[in-house]
Amino acid sequence: MNKPQKKDFIKPKHINDYPVGPQFEAGHLADINAGWRTVRPVVDHEACIFCLRCYIVCPDGTIFKDGDKIGIDYDYCKGCGVCAHECPKDAISMIKEEL
Amino acid sequence: MEQNIFISGDEAVAHGVRLSRPNVIAAYPITPQTITVERLSDMVECGDLKAEYMHVESEHSAICATMGASAVGARTFTASSSQGLLYMTEGLHYCSGGRYPVVMMNANRSVALPWSIYGDHRDSLSLLDCGWIQVYVEDAQEALDMTIQAFKIAEHKDVLTPMMVNLDGFILTHTYEMVSIPEQDKVDAFLPPFQTENKMCFENPKNMAFSSQPDDNTEFKYQQNEAMFNAVKVLKQTNKEFAQSFGRDYGDMVEEYRCDDADAILVTLGSVTGTVRVVVDKMRAEGKKVGLLKIRYMRPFPEKEIIATAKKVKAIGVIDKDISFGYEGTVFTNVNSALAKANSTVLKKNYIGGLGGRDITKNEIENMFNELLTGKLKKDGEHVEFFNLKVAIDE
Numbered sequence: 001m002n003k004p005q006k007k008d009f010i011k012p013k014h015i016n017d018y019p020v021g022p023q024f025e026a027g028h029l030a031d032i033n034a035g036w037r038t039v040r041p042v043v044d045h046e047a048c049i050f051c052l053r054c055y056i057v058c059p060d061g062t063i064f065k066d067g068d069k070i071g072i073d074y075d076y077c078k079g080c081g082v083c084a085h086e087c088p089k090d091a092i093s094m095i096k097e098e099l
Numbered sequence: 100m101e102q103n104i105f106i107s108g109d110e111a112v113a114h115g116v117r118l119s120r121p122n123v124i125a126a127y128p129i130t131p132q133t134i135t136v137e138r139l140s141d142m143v144e145c146g147d148l149k150a151e152y153m154h155v156e157s158e159h160s161a162i163c164a165t166m167g168a169s170a171v172g173a174r175t176f177t178a179s180s181s182q183g184l185l186y187m188t189e190g191l192h193y194c195s196g197g198r199y200p201v202v203m204m205n206a207n208r209s210v211a212l213p214w215s216i217y218g219d220h221r222d223s224l225s226l227l228d229c230g231w232i233q234v235y236v237e238d239a240q241e242a243l244d245m246t247i248q249a250f251k252i253a254e255h256k257d258v259l260t261p262m263m264v265n266l267d268g269f270i271l272t273h274t275y276e277m278v279s280i281p282e283q284d285k286v287d288a289f290l291p292p293f294q295t296e297n298k299m300c301f302e303n304p305k306n307m308a309f310s311s312q313p314d315d316n317t318e319f320k321y322q323q324n325e326a327m328f329n330a331v332k333v334l335k336q337t338n339k340e341f342a343q344s345f346g347r348d349y350g351d352m353v354e355e356y357r358c359d360d361a362d363a364i365l366v367t368l369g370s371v372t373g374t375v376r377v378v379v380d381k382m383r384a385e386g387k388k389v390g391l392l393k394i395r396y397m398r399p400f401p402e403k404e405i406i407a408t409a410k411k412v413k414a415i416g417v418i419d420k421d422i423s424f425g426y427e428g429t430v431f432t433n434v435n436s437a438l439a440k441a442n443s444t445v446l447k448k449n450y451i452g453g454l455g456g457r458d459i460t461k462n463e464i465e466n467m468f469n470e471l472l473t474g475k476l477k478k479d480g481e482h483v484e485f486f487n488l489k490v491a492i493d494e
Binding site: 012015018020021022023024025028030031035082 | 322
């Protein structure tokens with residue numbers, strides 16, 4: 001699965017550096033996981049049977065195949081926990097984020 | 100050759116739109132705007148206008164469709180009035196925030212309740228804060244000419260702000276006058292096709308209309324406000340270029356009429372300007388020093404111009420076809436704010452009337468001038484008056 005390349009976002013210093021209106025070249029992530037994840041999914045690869053149900057149900061498309069393992073893009077994961085809830089082997093735990 | 104034809108204000112706007120060659124038109128018919136969108140639909144059907152005409156199911160869809168088309172770089176037009184305009188409100192803010200230069204014709208009409216199809220300014224004036232440039236016209240010719248100018252102003256790279264061309268319902272939309280229709284090749288030279296970087300395209304994909312956190316929101320709003328101020332320069336330049344190409348000069352933010360040595364002036368918006376003009380001429384012939392200040396743009400607001408005129412005169416009356424309940428007319432509020440900044444001590448009076456289509460007569464206008472010429476208010480401290488009430492209101 002191809003993931004889009006992420007480009008660095010440089011915070012504007014002058015008002016003229018701002019885009020005209022809220023539109024910007026695609027591929028930038030100005031705010032990691034929209035700034036509001038409180039718990040993160042962590043996969044127990046021993047228990048995982050690689051059924052990819054989590055991949056199907058993730059509402060943000062943050063789960064991907066990392067070789068023969070499940071990978072999670074934590075830049076985009078909002079921590080909703082749907083993957084953990086749906087996992088048939090309870091192989092995903094939601095761990096509290098440390099601030 | 101420019102052709103002179105006898106048409107209504109609604110039809111004049113339709114011709115202005117046709118000559119501006121929009122790519123997409125989306126509108127929902129509403130009295131008194133209906134004829135405009137019917138004519139545009141006809142023009143598309145018979146091939147006079149090569150545009151996509153979207154028959155949408157509501158005004159909310161009309162503004163969303165034009166905004167969406169604008170976001171891929173199309174020149175877009177919509178039209179509405181009154182309840183329809185208010186139904187668009189959410190989209191109006193969205194459109195200006197996204198910097199999509201949609202052009203809209205609004206046929207000024209009162210808002211319910213009581214239900215009325217007739218004209219006043221309570222629809223558009225209640226939307227001054229939605230980030231659209233607002234121009235008000237005096238006759239059908241100005242309606243056509245400002246429609247063409249609106250595309251040029253709104254689409255300018257320093258502006259990129261949607262624009263509303265307001266004309267009085269029925270008084271302008273449904274009355275007929277001789278209107279000069281500009282030649283297509285001259286309009287093409289004046290108004291080249293819309294080009295913008297602010298669009299979605301395959302070559303340069305963008306994340307469009309994203310959210311912004313408290314960290315950025317103020318900066319986007321600051322930028323929107325600056326764009327509105329940029330419009331002042333652009334609309335003046337556009338008026339100048341238009342006058343050079345077509346021979347009709349409407350002035351800039353305002354038009355002063357016989358104000359130079361005036362003691363008392365009336366400030367107007369829209370079609371009532373024509374009536375006040377006639378009264379000014381009549382009273383001038385009688386030796387009375389009166390004048391007229393026609394406000395053309397409500398946003399951006401002609402603050403400097405109003406202050407400059409106020410310095411010449413002793414009394415200013417503002418005619419408002421509007422009332423912001425619990426206070427005063429909105430035009431008056433805006434004029435007064437400008438005067439306060441200049442510490443002006445000029446006598447001020449707000450005349451509220453013409454609501455729901457009631458005529459404002461020459462006689463009433465003359466009475467206003469006569470009160471202002473006395474240099475004091477009829478009733479001490481009463482700056483706001485509903486004129487021509489048909490019933491007694493005293494206790």
